[in-house]
Amino acid sequence: MAWWLWAIGLAIAASTTTNPILLLLIMAVLGIVVANRRSEAPWARAFKYYVYLALAVIAIRVVFRSIFGGDVDAQTVHVLFTLPHIPLPSWLAGVQLGGPVTLEGTLSALYDGLRLATLLCCIGAANALANPKRALRVLPGALYELGVAVVVALSVAPQLVESAQRVRQARKLRGDAGGKFHALRSIAVPVLEDALDRSVRLAAAMDSRGYGRTGTATHRSRRLTGVLMLTGMCGLCLGAYGLLDGSGAASLGFPALLVGGVLAGAGLLLGSRRVRRTQYRPDPWRLPEWVTVLAGVVPAAVLVGVVGTTVAALNPSTQPLVWPSLPVVPALAILVAAIPAVAAPPPLRPRRPKRTVSA
Amino acid sequence: MIEFDRVTVSYPDASSPVLRNVTFTVEEGELALVVGRTGVGKSTLLGAVNGLVPHFTGGTLAGRVVIDGRETRTHKPRDLADVVGVVGQDPLAGFVTDTVEEELAYAMEQLAIPADVMRKRVEETLDLLGIAELRDRPLHELSGGQQQRVAIGSVLTAHPRILVLDEPTSALDPTAAEEVLAAVTRLVHDLGVTVLLAEHRLERVVQYADRVVEVRRDGTVATGDPAAMLATTAVAPPVVELGRLAGWDPLPLSVRDARRRVDPLRRRLADRPVPLPRRGRATGATGATGAAGAAAAAAAGEVALRARNVVVRYGPVVAVRGVDLDLVHGEVVALMGRNGSGKSSLLWALQGAGPRQTGLVQVGGTDPKSLPPAKARGLVGLVPQTPSDLLYLDAVGQELAQADREAGQAREAGQAREAGQAQELAAQPGDTLMTARELLDRLAPGIPDGAHPRDLSEGQRLSLVLAVQLSAAPRVVLLDEPTRGLDYAGKRSLVGIVDQLAAEGRSVVISTHDVEFVAAAADRVVVMAAGDVVADGPTPDVVVASPAFAPQTAKILAPLEYLTVDQVRTAVRTAAGEG
Numbered sequence: 001m002a003w004w005l006w007a008i009g010l011a012i013a014a015s016t017t018t019n020p021i022l023l024l025l026i027m028a029v030l031g032i033v034v035a036n037r038r039s040e041a042p043w044a045r046a047f048k049y050y051v052y053l054a055l056a057v058i059a060i061r062v063v064f065r066s067i068f069g070g071d072v073d074a075q076t077v078h079v080l081f082t083l084p085h086i087p088l089p090s091w092l093a094g095v096q097l098g099g100p101v102t103l104e105g106t107l108s109a110l111y112d113g114l115r116l117a118t119l120l121c122c123i124g125a126a127n128a129l130a131n132p133k134r135a136l137r138v139l140p141g142a143l144y145e146l147g148v149a150v151v152v153a154l155s156v157a158p159q160l161v162e163s164a165q166r167v168r169q170a171r172k173l174r175g176d177a178g179g180k181f182h183a184l185r186s187i188a189v190p191v192l193e194d195a196l197d198r199s200v201r202l203a204a205a206m207d208s209r210g211y212g213r214t215g216t217a218t219h220r221s222r223r224l225t226g227v228l229m230l231t232g233m234c235g236l237c238l239g240a241y242g243l244l245d246g247s248g249a250a251s252l253g254f255p256a257l258l259v260g261g262v263l264a265g266a267g268l269l270l271g272s273r274r275v276r277r278t279q280y281r282p283d284p285w286r287l288p289e290w291v292t293v294l295a296g297v298v299p300a301a302v303l304v305g306v307v308g309t310t311v312a313a314l315n316p317s318t319q320p321l322v323w324p325s326l327p328v329v330p331a332l333a334i335l336v337a338a339i340p341a342v343a344a345p346p347p348l349r350p351r352r353p354k355r356t357v358s359a
Numbered sequence: 360m361i362e363f364d365r366v367t368v369s370y371p372d373a374s375s376p377v378l379r380n381v382t383f384t385v386e387e388g389e390l391a392l393v394v395g396r397t398g399v400g401k402s403t404l405l406g407a408v409n410g411l412v413p414h415f416t417g418g419t420l421a422g423r424v425v426i427d428g429r430e431t432r433t434h435k436p437r438d439l440a441d442v443v444g445v446v447g448q449d450p451l452a453g454f455v456t457d458t459v460e461e462e463l464a465y466a467m468e469q470l471a472i473p474a475d476v477m478r479k480r481v482e483e484t485l486d487l488l489g490i491a492e493l494r495d496r497p498l499h500e501l502s503g504g505q506q507q508r509v510a511i512g513s514v515l516t517a518h519p520r521i522l523v524l525d526e527p528t529s530a531l532d533p534t535a536a537e538e539v540l541a542a543v544t545r546l547v548h549d550l551g552v553t554v555l556l557a558e559h560r561l562e563r564v565v566q567y568a569d570r571v572v573e574v575r576r577d578g579t580v581a582t583g584d585p586a587a588m589l590a591t592t593a594v595a596p597p598v599v600e601l602g603r604l605a606g607w608d609p610l611p612l613s614v615r616d617a618r619r620r621v622d623p624l625r626r627r628l629a630d631r632p633v634p635l636p637r638r639g640r641a642t643g644a645t646g647a648t649g650a651a652g653a654a655a656a657a658a659a660g661e662v663a664l665r666a667r668n669v670v671v672r673y674g675p676v677v678a679v680r681g682v683d684l685d686l687v688h689g690e691v692v693a694l695m696g697r698n699g700s701g702k703s704s705l706l707w708a709l710q711g712a713g714p715r716q717t718g719l720v721q722v723g724g725t726d727p728k729s730l731p732p733a734k735a736r737g738l739v740g741l742v743p744q745t746p747s748d749l750l751y752l753d754a755v756g757q758e759l760a761q762a763d764r765e766a767g768q769a770r771e772a773g774q775a776r777e778a779g780q781a782q783e784l785a786a787q788p789g790d791t792l793m794t795a796r797e798l799l800d801r802l803a804p805g806i807p808d809g810a811h812p813r814d815l816s817e818g819q820r821l822s823l824v825l826a827v828q829l830s831a832a833p834r835v836v837l838l839d840e841p842t843r844g845l846d847y848a849g850k851r852s853l854v855g856i857v858d859q860l861a862a863e864g865r866s867v868v869i870s871t872h873d874v875e876f877v878a879a880a881a882d883r884v885v886v887m888a889a890g891d892v893v894a895d896g897p898t899p900d901v902v903v904a905s906p907a908f909a910p911q912t913a914k915i916l917a918p919l920e921y922l923t924v925d926q927v928r929t930a931v932r933t934a935a936g937e938g
Contacts (some may be wrong), residue, residue, distance in 0.1 A: 120456050170748035172712035175733030175765045191752035205453030210440030210469035266752050280464030280477045
């Protein structure tokens with residue numbers, strides 16, 4: 001839980017700025033902490049793939065901006081190179097295909113992409129540092145069906161990769177006759193059938209071990225919980241959008257967030273009241289956990305706080321082109337987030353006997 | 360404790376019900392063994408105990424199932440979790456968490472058991488099942504036997520009064536199976552848990568059973584005392600078959616019981632020659648037609664596959680270290696050894712589709728790995744552990760037609776080899792032109808073209824994949840754990856198929872844990888341990904000497920070297936003929 005709060009804090013901090021120096025700083029902090037404090041479990045290796053995904057997001061963003069260029073301000077442009085301009089029919093006015101690619105446009109696309117990429121890396125870091133299944137344990141009983149679906153998905157996804165490898169190897173035994181479509185089908189059909197079988201068996205196993213015992217819940221309280229949760233979530237989304245968008249809906253954003261939060265909270269409370277469950281050896285919540293959470297909250301608070309005062313430093317202008325400056329206070333705040341790399345307890349490494357030979 | 364009252368289960372698209380008018384009770388503290396042919400509804404019966412049938416599987420259940428006073432009609436599986444613990448065939452598929460300790464606690468967390476009680480029960484269960492040293496290991500790293508024990512432990516912590524086990528030892532080697540069964544019997548004896556257990560390999564469990572529940576072909580069920588029931592059941596372990604043959608009454612259920620009765624029989628057999636274990640060998644090529652049979656006889660004795668110093672490595676782990684192996688035409692070799700001893704890796708390396716770091720494999724002068732996969736299968740055919748991996752079309756007929764198309768390419772490799780070695784041409788049996796359909800009809804007659812491969816029984820699916828692989832006419836056939844999920848009749852017909860393949864001059868390698876099957880099917884046994892070949896020799900020599908691998912008949916009739924009940928039957932019959 002502490003790691004998730006920490007990552008959310010950093011994500012909030014990242015969403016307030018497009019300053020590439022600050023964003024790169026956040027990424028560096030994530031990288032350091034993950035490298036120092038992740039376990040050897042399979043989910044911990046996921047961070048790498050999140051980084052790849054982030055890079056892909058930046059690349060796509062820049063390429064699209066280059067092709068659909070558009071906003072050329074005549075006085076300050078630095079044209080990098082010019083793509084062949086393709087005239088579009090008049091009903092597509094406003095959309096431009098090809099044309100000059102400007103340094104300004106490319107940079108602003110790069111900054112935007114970087115922000116999105118940093119958010120992705122935050123999620124990746126949380127995933128790598130905390131076992132997603134343990135995080136799911138705090139999921140209230142009201143969300144029974146959702147819980148089953150997520151646990152099944154989390155367990156079956158790695159097995160899917162494994163069985164895909166197995167089937168691909170098995171295909172060699174039958175020879176590789178046929179075209180591309182044929183090959184795809186001969187792998188996909190057995191793999192998907194296998195995955196479906198496994199999911200059903202896992203869900204059956206969870207059920208027969210008592211997952212989601214309804215206790216004394218009535219049909220009505222069940223429905224009430226659902227309605228409360230759903231409207232609460234809608235409110236939360238609206239509120240978050242209103243706050244982050246910043247283009248005028250802020251007056252609506254804050255109340256919506258508040259109402260949504262209260263509704264969702266009530267739903268959770270009602271839902272968890274009807275399910276009785278205990279926790280075996282719960283993760284301890286001590287000083288290191290507090291430090292971790294605080295280290296995430298500090299950058300979020302500082303960056304949200306300074307948004308009002310120094311917009312220029314956080315969102316460096318690209319028109320006219322300015323070299324991004326390094327705002328000192330936010331940078332220090334972000335560095336605070338690196339503290340868990342040494343302060344958090346190192347992950348438990350299982351005592352492992354000598355590995356036996358496996359076929 | 361468990362009460363079935365006129366229970367009938369039917370699924371919407373099936374023509375007849377799976378279970379028909381089933382009525383029986385299992386008393387508290389009993390170990391009840393569910394027996395029956397493959398696919399008769401044993402799993403449905405077990406699923407009905409905790410309400411997975413019909414709450415989870417669909418279908419309709421008529422009648423009443425009452426478990427410890429609760430009826431499954433009104434109680435869902437999760438409401439019965441504190442009374443019934445269910446362990447499925449594949450323990451890995453049922454694991455919800457990542458480490459042993461969390462898995463043991465999971466069911467208790469759902470039942471809202473206080474933290475201090477949970478902690479105590481986890482420790483007790485770790486000790487009870489002998490898995491204390493595994494407590495923080497990740498589940499997917501454990502061996503099969505360890506996983507199965509953790510799965511049993513994970514339901515035991517909830518202190519259920521009934522334990523339902525669906526083939527708990529089918530995937531395990533003999534030693535691991537012993538571990539699991541020892542744990543189960545301890546629960547029955549010490550804790551008074553009621554156990555309902557389904558198992559194909561009866562020789563392992565029948566001696567522990569207090570009651571036998573037989574599910575018949577038509578969906579009806581009969582229960583009774585094990586010795587009385589087994590006199591007539593469709594499936595029976597070798598010890599029971601021997602008892603039936605010798606007319607012992609009551610039937611012995613364990614090797615120990617049988618040995619106390621065996622003296623007269625042993626004296627009768629003592630001064631007679633032991634018949635050959637495999638009938639096919641004794642009379643020459645039975646399965647093949649005249650000319651092909653003669654050709655096969657000529658080929659027998661020639662080396663079909665030569666492997667030298669084969670090494671297979673996965674990263675730092677060495678799975679096969681420097682194995683030498685010669686396979687002779689017309690020979691059936693059984694490959695045995697613990698789970699993870701390198702059997703599968705060796706088979707895949709011999710076929711050429713798996714990795715092989717160093718070493719030499721030659722089939723008729725060619726290395727299958729140097730050929731494209733479509734041609735390599737014309738030299739060596741491999742049926743993998745999960746045969747369904749090779750099937751992807753909607754109907755048996757389509758699969759067979761596809762196999763014939765693929766076989767065309769594969770045969771080129773075989774023909775190239777024939778042209779190169781003209782003198783070996785005489786050794787080619789006349790079956791190279793058989794279509795997949797003809798092969799399938801010989802292996803398992805009566806599978807319609809329109810059937811979906813997923814709807815076939817384990818044995819039929821195995822036959823289908825074998826037919827697909829044989830359509831390429833390989834000279835060497837490798838089978839990776841084909842006996843999984845086959846009942847005695849299924850294994851007997853597999854022995855017939857293997858005999859037939861050998862009679863055609865092919866050389867067959869079968870990796871398996873099933874000693875009874877090996878005794879009936881194999882000429883030669885190769886035992887692997889930690890990547891090395893530790894024993895290699897004729898079946899009687901290797902199998903009789905080893906306490907873990909000796910079949911029941913050998914244990915009962917020792918020191919006479921009989922391996923199968925069929926041998927004894929032949930010997931008794933000739934004795935009667937002479938006398």
